[in-house]
Amino acid sequence: MRFLHTADWHIGKKLHGYDLIPEQEDAYQQIKAIAKREKVDAVVIAGDLYDRALPSEPAVTALTNMLVDLNRKEKFPLLAISGNHDSGVRLGYGQEWFASTDFFLRTRLADALKPVTLQDTQFFLLPYFEPVQARQFFDDESIRTVNQAMERLVAAMQEKFDATKKHVLIAHFFAAGSNHSDSETLVQVGGLNAVPVDMLAPFDYVALGHLHRKEALQNEPTVKYSGSPLKFSTSEAADTKGVWIIDTDQTPVSVTFEPLKPWHDLVVLEDSFTNLMDRDHAYAVTPEDFVAVNLTDTTPITNVMQRLKTRFPRVIELNRVNQLDVTPDELDVKQVQQDPLTLLGDFFEQVTQHPLTEQQQVWARQALQAAEKEADE
């Protein structure tokens, strides 16, 4: 059979305050188009369908529409698991009905040992889990890490192997050896909680979610992260996002990459403020692109974020790549003491990328007056 492997949709995620749902809907349309063009027999989504355990109503509506469209309208069988960003309970509501149209959603550890067979392949759907869940499931106090749990789980899965079929694992964890980008939760990454790739050798293919860059596992022909469909952080700016297409009728299975084209890209621009603000200076950026700015200047610039946004409306990050060329003595300390409100406003805007509202200015002024009164007393 032939299936598509994607993961880490993170529906409802915001990028520095920008709603990504329109971008996510565009990426979904591209994934669907690839599935149709490549005539796949199933679509695999390896966890983190939502960005939060409590997704917003617009996020629920967006994901529901995608699942209804892909499974009920386009008739693709779906194989999906919950990731660490999903609430298994909330995402799993309704799963008993989903199988009526070959939508196999698994959110409980125990379900990992009930493979789904489609054509020539047995799929093992292992949702994200904590070691404590495996400890309870196997009733074995010695299980302390994901690594230890996986040893037991893989052995238990192998007992269910039908020797006449191919075997695919769908899972959501950190596989050892991976290089990780910084847009996924790092808490679980590394050390004892990493699963060594060798342990996954019994499977013909392992469809992973969790890390957002497919480059996280580069040298494993049949253990793959699909990566996220969108760039979620500047460390992914240079990535090519996409999905994998897997053909199981060969041994080893054949795996090809199909790229997604970002509707609005995430771009890092490194230059001086003067160049960046110069409209004659051309950058390969559209007004809707998300821009991270690496400023090369060595002098302080006032209102820098607000001014950059007149040129690049969706600036999401501002970094200084060179140290400021001033000593504390050179800073106008008197000025600093005399105008704390302006300073506060600049600081607030640098941090939040929004100017203070009028109400916030009133509050700030009141707080300052109270503080000054105390200082005078």
Add this chain to the structure above:
Amino acid sequence: MRFLHTADWHIGKKLHGYDLIPEQEDAYQQIKAIAKREKVDAVVIAGDLYDRALPSEPAVTALTNMLVDLNRKEKFPLLAISGNHDSGVRLGYGQEWFASTDFFLRTRLADALKPVTLQDTQFFLLPYFEPVQARQFFDDESIRTVNQAMERLVAAMQEKFDATKKHVLIAHFFAAGSNHSDSETLVQVGGLNAVPVDMLAPFDYVALGHLHRKEALQNEPTVKYSGSPLKFSTSEAADTKGVWIIDTDQTPVSVTFEPLKPWHDLVVLEDSFTNLMDRDHAYAVTPEDFVAVNLTDTTPITNVMQRLKTRFPRVIELNRVNQLDVTPDELDVKQVQQDPLTLLGDFFEQVTQHPLTEQQQVWARQALQAAEKEADE
């Protein structure tokens, strides 16, 4: 056909801090037993399945288990709508799949005009809606009230009537003439937003949710509130909760009431403190029953809540039915000023029904010391 009408399950509701899920699971088992004993062909749930738009994970698990059990295991067709306490979007996730086993869940106004036909009956499932939604749906700026919206909706439904069938409306609103108890949200109750019962005459039966007492509509043989399966407030203490069984093969349809027996009752006790604390004094109350106390005493009693709980562990309310027989002069004002911590503790416990934790006592002491220091300065 023969169907069961229930509503206002409010899964996840807490009663003065007490988790009701075990009580709700017991009530569900009774409803299921009635459905089986009465051999109904379908079960109608007229809104407010959850207590909150964002139900907790235990609430999602509890309701999911009930729906899976009733529909997938016991094979009862289900007809359900969202109420004002539900998030239509969250509850509705998966609804496209539910119909595969005759679970008809409707959460969008437009779906009210797509009747579900089961045997001899057309069911119109009208979820809770705001006038603005009807205004948009009919593209008619003149629609300002639920009343006006219902006039249009009933007319539109009548156009869909199959004359060879019975016609049942499932809805969640305040029907005019009802007496309401105080455990549902009162915001929408009354005045322009009430639907006159006369307007519902075209239907053979109207299965309503929203008000928690079946007595809210007593004189309408075929327009009924089922009421909630549990008592949610002291105003419902004397009620008999239950469900309706409707037979459509007669005209008018026949309607019979089937009572539910509360696992732990909600009881109002009105007596003096001395009598209430006297263990020789028998009250028809189990230790698990929820007890609202109407104290007849006219003198102040210290630590009253804590002491009552030694006798009735689940006191949920404390009211004084007589005015205190003291004047401000008689109160020991000096004592009040000298021991604010004790006073605070008593007050906190009366309001929250929990004593201050040690940490809270530390915070309170620190705050008091700071306040006293200020007063001294």
